[in-house]
Amino acid sequence: xxxxxxxxxxxxxxxxxxxxxxxxxxxxxxxxxxxxxxxxxxxxxxxxxxxxxxxxxxxxxxxxxxxxxxxxxxxxxxxxxxxxxxxxxxxxxxxxxxxxxxxxxxxxxxxxxxxxxxxxxxxxxxxxxxxxxxxxxxxxxxxxxxxxxxxxxxxxxxxxxxxxxxxxxxxxxxxxxxxxxxxxxxxxxxxxxxxxxxxxxxxxxxxxxxxxxxxxxxxxxxxxxxxxxxxxxxxxxxxxxxxxxxxxxxxxxxxxxxxxxxxxxxxxxxxxxxxxxxxxxxxxxxxxxxxxxxxxxxxxxxxxxxxxxxxxxxxxxxxxxxxxxxxxxxxxxxxxxxxxxxxxxxxxxxxxxxxxxxxxxxxxxxxxxxxxxxxxxxxxxxxxxxxxxxxxxxxxxxxxxxxxxxxxxxxxxxxxxxxxxxxxxxxxxxxxxxxxxxxxxxxxxxxxxxxxxxxxxxxxxxxx
Amino acid sequence: xxxxxxxxxxxxxxxxxxxxxxxxxxxxxxxxxxxxxxxxxxxxxxxxxxxxxxxxxxxxxxxxxxxxxxxxxxxxxxxxxxxxxxxxxxxxxxxxxxxxxx
Numbered sequence: 001x002x003x004x005x006x007x008x009x010x011x012x013x014x015x016x017x018x019x020x021x022x023x024x025x026x027x028x029x030x031x032x033x034x035x036x037x038x039x040x041x042x043x044x045x046x047x048x049x050x051x052x053x054x055x056x057x058x059x060x061x062x063x064x065x066x067x068x069x070x071x072x073x074x075x076x077x078x079x080x081x082x083x084x085x086x087x088x089x090x091x092x093x094x095x096x097x098x099x100x101x102x103x104x105x106x107x108x109x110x111x112x113x114x115x116x117x118x119x120x121x122x123x124x125x126x127x128x129x130x131x132x133x134x135x136x137x138x139x140x141x142x143x144x145x146x147x148x149x150x151x152x153x154x155x156x157x158x159x160x161x162x163x164x165x166x167x168x169x170x171x172x173x174x175x176x177x178x179x180x181x182x183x184x185x186x187x188x189x190x191x192x193x194x195x196x197x198x199x200x201x202x203x204x205x206x207x208x209x210x211x212x213x214x215x216x217x218x219x220x221x222x223x224x225x226x227x228x229x230x231x232x233x234x235x236x237x238x239x240x241x242x243x244x245x246x247x248x249x250x251x252x253x254x255x256x257x258x259x260x261x262x263x264x265x266x267x268x269x270x271x272x273x274x275x276x277x278x279x280x281x282x283x284x285x286x287x288x289x290x291x292x293x294x295x296x297x298x299x300x301x302x303x304x305x306x307x308x309x310x311x312x313x314x315x316x317x318x319x320x321x322x323x324x325x326x327x328x329x330x331x332x333x334x335x336x337x338x339x340x341x342x343x344x345x346x347x348x349x350x351x352x353x354x355x356x357x358x359x360x361x362x363x364x365x366x367x368x369x370x371x372x373x374x375x376x377x378x379x380x381x382x383x384x385x386x387x388x389x390x391x392x393x394x395x396x397x398x399x400x401x402x403x404x405x406x407x408x409x410x411x412x413x414x415x416x417x418x419x420x421x422x423x424x425x426x427x428x429x430x431x432x433x434x435x436x437x438x439x440x441x442x443x444x445x446x447x448x449x450x451x452x453x454x455x456x457x458x459x460x461x462x463x464x
Numbered sequence: 465x466x467x468x469x470x471x472x473x474x475x476x477x478x479x480x481x482x483x484x485x486x487x488x489x490x491x492x493x494x495x496x497x498x499x500x501x502x503x504x505x506x507x508x509x510x511x512x513x514x515x516x517x518x519x520x521x522x523x524x525x526x527x528x529x530x531x532x533x534x535x536x537x538x539x540x541x542x543x544x545x546x547x548x549x550x551x552x553x554x555x556x557x558x559x560x561x562x563x564x565x566x
Contacts (some may be wrong), residue, residue: 068541
């Protein structure tokens with residue numbers, strides 16, 4: 001296949017990838033978009049086979065390994081529960097990162113295969129691109145592994161900080177640039193290995209100080225990194241599809257990180273430098289004088305909701321943990337049968353990754369046009385009779401609007417307290433991940449329902 | 465004066481960043497999770513490099529130090545391609561509109 005033709009086909013697959021993302025602007029077009037993505041991938045892979053044109057025994061092995069990886073991937077895709085999406089995405093990021101590292105290593109060892117020169121005499125530009133691709137790939141890999149372990153709960157979600165951490169990270173980062181510089185003049189493979197090793201270390205070090213609760217930002221950020229790594233390799237291979245995709249994924253991840261940071265009213269650097277939440281919890285609790293709370297049972301909750309004309313549900317990560325989304329939908333079905341208007345309000349940082357709650361509700365067959373974002377629904381709380389908060393906490397805390405001393409001051413929150421009455425399902429009065437007491441618990445119009453989210457929802461349904 | 469092909473690739477890269485910027489802002493927030501999984505899948509187009517790497521060796525030596533890295537990268541990228549697209553499909557299939565008759 002001629003080089004020009006394959007370049008054009010790579011461009012076509014790049015365009016199809018753009019359309020794949022474009023499709024996600026609405027759920028109706030999204031399935032078609034995904035199909036475009038698949039076609040783009042098939043084109044890219046077939047063009048590569050045809051342009052290499054080497055159908056020897058190596059080709060058979062390529063197909064075998066493709067099939068092995070593919071079946072593992074397909075198996076995971078069908079088995080994974082929707083609540084585990086954050087872990088899955090983090091895991092997948094690590095694979096992209098590692099694949100980028102491997103491709104870069106292979107190109108370094110055997111540059112002739114990629115038309116980059118000969119070993120020890122690789123083109124300068126290619127060498128720099130290769131080093132960037134490998135370094136970013138390695139950072140993505142080790143960072144995603146840490147994120148995965150934290151999300152899985154294998155590693156504690158508490159931030160790990162030590163003295164001189166930022167200095168160490170800065171020094172390591174500088175050393176990457178110095179190594180790249182020497183790599184260009186010396187072309188020594190030892191420098192290349194050291195570069196990769198240091199990058200692995202950096203990925204590890206930048207994620208450990210970030211608290212488990214900041215995972216939405218971390219996942220988005222690693223998403224972005226995996227894109228930049230792919231773009232770096234794309235430049236090395238002079239491949240348009242890879243360059244376009246890398247740029248798309250890179251900017252996508254960056255935008256998502258921005259949205260998540262804004263949802264928490266924190267600057268990106270504040271999150272990256274880490275060390276927030278988790279540890280303050282215990283000290284905060286001790287100093288707190290006991291304030292009276294009203295608590296109720298499923299019967300009270302059912303009574304309140306039965307007499308309401310509109311109910312707004314506020315789901316959070318706790319719903320995912322308790323796997324309460326199906327029970328919740330059943331409760332809502334019963335409410336709707338009684339002629340009560342029900343809608344869902346979702347905060348941008350609810351859950352452990354962007355859009356996490358929406359997927360869980362969709363899984364439980366909640367129609368997506370009943371689910372609203374913060375800006376869309378926030379004014380409706382004042383007119384609603386009951387707000388049903390299930391598994392959410394900090395995102396409903398009115399303190400964010402009133403107390404400039406509070407660490408979450410300025411964070412956009414759902415105006416839940418404006419409802420006539422608030423039902424708050426929670427296991428105890430313990431604060432959320434930000435370590436801040438929720439003022440909502442002590443409000444006149446709040447009724448606390450102390451129970452497991454799933455069990456409580458089921459009980460309410462029985463009482464309706 | 466001739467323009468270095470690198471400049472062309474850089475132009476594509478920069479313009480794609482802008483395309484990405486506008487396209488991703490138009491993605492509805494309720495589909496942010498599928499967005500992440502599909503970007504995951506498409507970034508595995510890095511498999512292109514892995515295939516070139518693994519087919520680089522001659523007929524009589526399929527496994528060389530460089531092609532082995534290529535094969536490893538193929539497995540990783542393939543997990544991602546199939547896993548990423550299929551899990552996205554599975555998620556998107558769940559997004560349904562309100563049924564009229566209810």
